[in-house]
Amino acid sequence: xxxxxxxxxxxxxxxxxxxxxxxxxxxxxxxxxxxxxxxxxxxxxxxxxxxxxxxxxxxxxxxxxxxxxxxxxxxxxxxxxxxxxxxxxxxxxxxxxxxxxxxxxxxxxxxxxxxxxxxxxxxxxxxxxxxxxxxxxxxxxxxxxxxxxxxxxxxxxxxxxxxxxxxxxxxxxxxxxxxxxxxxxxxxxxxxxxxxxxxxxxxxxxxxxxxxxxxxxxxxxxxxxxxxxxxxxxxxxxxxxxxxxxxxxxxxxxxxxxxxxxxxxxxxxxxxxxxxxxxxxxxxxxxxxxxxxxxxxxxxxxxxxxxxxxxxxxxxxxxxxxxxxxxxxxxxxxxxxxxxxxxxxxxxxxxxxxxxxxxxxxxxxxxxxxxxxxxxxxxxxxxxxxxxxxxxxxxxxxxxxxxxxxxxxxxxxxxxxxx
Ligand SMILES: Cc1cc2nc3c(=O)[nH]c(=O)nc-3n(C[C@H](O)[C@H](O)[C@H](O)COP(=O)(O)OP(=O)(O)OC[C@H]3O[C@@H](n4cnc5c(N)ncnc54)[C@H](O)[C@@H]3O)c2cc1C
Numbered sequence: 510x511x512x513x514x515x516x517x518x519x520x521x522x523x524x525x526x527x528x529x530x531x532x533x534x535x536x537x538x539x540x541x542x543x544x545x546x547x548x549x550x551x552x553x554x555x556x557x558x559x560x561x562x563x564x565x566x567x568x569x570x571x572x573x574x575x576x577x578x579x580x581x582x583x584x585x586x587x588x589x590x591x592x593x594x595x596x597x598x599x600x601x602x603x604x605x606x607x608x609x610x611x612x613x614x615x616x617x618x619x620x621x622x623x624x625x626x627x628x629x630x631x632x633x634x635x636x637x638x639x640x641x642x643x644x645x646x647x648x649x650x651x652x653x654x655x656x657x658x659x660x661x662x663x664x665x666x667x668x669x670x671x672x673x674x675x676x677x678x679x680x681x682x683x684x685x686x687x688x689x690x691x692x693x694x695x696x697x698x699x700x701x702x703x704x705x706x707x708x709x710x711x712x713x714x715x716x717x718x719x720x721x722x723x724x725x726x727x728x729x730x731x732x733x734x735x736x737x738x739x740x741x742x743x744x745x746x747x748x749x750x751x752x753x754x755x756x757x758x759x760x761x762x763x764x765x766x767x768x769x770x771x772x773x774x775x776x777x778x779x780x781x782x783x784x785x786x787x788x789x790x791x792x793x794x795x796x797x798x799x800x801x802x803x804x805x806x807x808x809x810x811x812x813x814x815x816x817x818x819x820x821x822x823x824x825x826x827x828x829x830x831x832x833x834x835x836x837x838x839x840x841x842x843x844x845x846x847x848x849x850x851x852x853x854x855x856x857x858x859x860x861x862x863x864x865x866x867x868x869x870x871x872x873x874x875x876x877x878x879x880x881x882x883x884x885x886x887x888x889x890x891x892x893x894x895x896x897x898x899x900x901x902x903x904x905x906x907x908x909x910x911x912x913x914x915x916x917x918x919x920x921x922x923x924x925x926x927x928x
Contacts, residue, residue, distance in 0.1 A: 543603040548589055552608035552623075555580045556786075561615035568618070568897050571741035573698050577612070577619040578656065586623075588651040590630045595644060596651035602631070602775065602839055606782035606831070613786020614793070617901035618742025620786055622656075624779040625694055625743075628772060629657035629703045632719060632760075635771045635842070642757040646721065655724065658699030660750055664689040668909050671768060672714040676707035677759060685753045686720060689732070694745040697731060700724045704750065705764055717764035720754070727752030739900030770851045774838050777864045781831035784871040784905055788824045791878035791898055795820060798882045798893045816881045820874060827870045834863055854921045861914045868905035875899040 543549055560577040567574045581587060590605055591597025600608075605627050613620035630650070637643035649655075666672040668691075675688040686706055690696070702722040707714065728751050735746040760767065795817050802811040841847045850856055879886045879895040886895040 543601065543607040546600075546604050546607070548586065548598060548600050548604050549607040549611060551584045551586060552581075552611040555584070555586075556611040556613075556615045556619070560612055560619040564616035564619070565897065567616065567742035569741075571736055571744075573695055573744050574616060574619040574622065574742045575698075577616060578622060578698075581619075581623060582654040582656075585651065585654060587626060587654045587656060588630070588647075590627055590634055591647050591651050592634065595648045597647070602778065602842075603835060606779060606835055609779050609782035610786040610789070613783035614790050615786075616742070617783065617787055617898070618740060620783040621740060621743055621780075622695055624776075624783050625659055626657050628775050628779060629659055631775045632703060632767050632771050633721070636719075636760055636762040636767050638761070640757070640761065642755075643721070643760070646723070653700070655700035656695065656698060657701045657703060658693055658695055660688060660690045660693050660696075660702055660704040660748075662691045662693070663705075664691055664747075666714070667691060668913055670705065670772075670909065671717070671765070673705050673707045673717050674714065675704075676710040676712060677718060677720060678710055679756055682756050683753060684720070684756055684759065686722070686750070687752075688750040690748050690750060692745045693729070693748045693750075694743040696729045696746060696748040697744055699729075702727060702750070702752070704752070715765070719760045719762075719764045719767050720752075721758040721760070722750075722752040722754055723758070726754045738903060739897070740904040766852070769857065770848060773857070774834075774851065774860045777860050777867075778831055778835050778838060780905065780908065781827065781863055781867040784867050784902070785824070785828045785831065787871055787898055787902060788827055788874045791875050791895065792817075792820060792824055794886065794893045794895065795878045795881050798885060813881050816877065820877050820881070823870055823874050823877075827867055827874070831863055831867065834859065854925050855927070858918050858921050858925060861918050864909070865911055865914055865918075868908075868911060871902045871905050872899070875902040 555577055559580045560574065563574060563576045585598070586608070588596070589598040589600040590602075591599070593599035609620050609624045612623055633643055633647055637647060661670045662668050663674055665674040675686060677684045677686050686704060688704060688706065701724055704720045704722060705717050706720055708716050708718045730749040731746050732749050733747040735741070735744055737745075799811050799813050799817055802813060841850050875895060875898045879899055882893040882895060885891050885893040888894060889896050
């Protein structure tokens with residue numbers, strides 16, 4: 510069945526991408542609703558198939574979700590956000606978010622790896638401008654389906670993405686770079702890297718560049734283990750990075766701009782989308798648990814059904830809050846005259862609020878789902894097991910510590926006019 514459906518989906522994807530204008534036509538629900546996009550259908554198939562089949566094993570062994578990522582590669586989904594002019598699918602951010610949701614319903618690690626990779630692609634797509642090297646890199650990505658890792662965290666600055674200790678050391682048209690990262694997801698599997706570093710050895714810690722290192726230009730020596738409570742498949746160990754490349758690989762847009770305009774908003778949006786997927790997974794287990802209870806006592810509503818009804822608004826809140834901000838982001842991003850809005854204090858506070866509220870809601874939802882399923886949810890070998898979802902959910906508050914974000918918001922709110 511699976512093998513029969515995939516060629517059809519792929520054919521439909523090619524037809525839609527080549528025949529249809531990028532903009533939606535009024536009344537054309539196939540294009541208006543990203544949930545009906547062929548790209549999202551492919552992610553749904555990978556999620557419900559391979560990602561779901563290996564999710565428990567990935568978690569138990571704390572290993573990279575090779576099988577699901579291989580499938581994403583096979584469908585050329587690692588380059589789906591690359592514009593069509595460079596050979597990609599030209600996906601919208603909306604589609605990426607729905608794809609994260611679909612994967613997140615089955616395997617948080619796969620969804621987060623996909624999200625983190627797409628955040629890097631978005632930084633390159635939004636800020637490559639007319640740089641022919643970066644454009645050539647993106648065109649190659651559509652062929653080689655490389656997985657891009659992110660190295661922002663660093664020994665000495667922890668999770669403060671806007672500070673670096675390491676620096677690019679330029680000599681002629683080449684540079685070298687050494688960085689001790691505290692946490693680099695899929696550092697052992699990443700083909701290429703985007704790394705934050707000071708613009709020179711004498712630059713202040715906040716004067717940063719984003720640097721592309723391609724396969725063969727760097728080594729990653731793992732300096733510690735990754736045996737965490739949750740998100741065990743992301744392989745986010747500490748690594749010692751040594752790299753060198755051409756100065757054309759240092760992005761010309763300052764990292765401060767890339768961070769405000771793309772890395773932070775796209776991260777918070779796509780992370781929230783994966784959390785919605787996790788929340789839906791909790792709800793699915795809750796519903797089937799309650800239906801099982803109902804079958805054992807036909808004609809009466811199990812008392813736990815009320816708790817299920819209580820859970821639904823939280824999932825709706827998580828979903829609508831990120832989708833509202835996503836629509837706003839897409840409309841600003843489509844209009845260069847509005848780019849400055851993304852660098853305002855008000856916008857930064859709103860995007861941080863999404864991370865703060867979303868990371869709390871997902872833990873709350875998974876926790877309530879566990880209470881509803883009771884011991885059936887507490888047992889790891891039960892079909893209602895909530896352990897993996899709950900453990901994964903706790904990473905949300907740590908992926909850039911919430912207190913760090915609250916501290917930034919506290920400072921910004923002191924000078925923000927209005928709410
Ligand atoms: C699953 C997962 C995947 C990740 N993947 C990557 C990756 O691919 N690449 C990457 O670079 N990083 C990655 N990270 C790291 C992440 O982005 C953060 O850098 C890291 O989680 C922060 O680590 P920390 O909590 O030890 O450190 P810190 O950020 O140093 O925080 C330690 C504690 O101090 C608090 N704190 C620190 N500063 C302040 C402040 N100014 N005000 C108030 N409280 C403060 C924090 O809230 C926290 O409680 C990943 C993390 C996780 C959980």
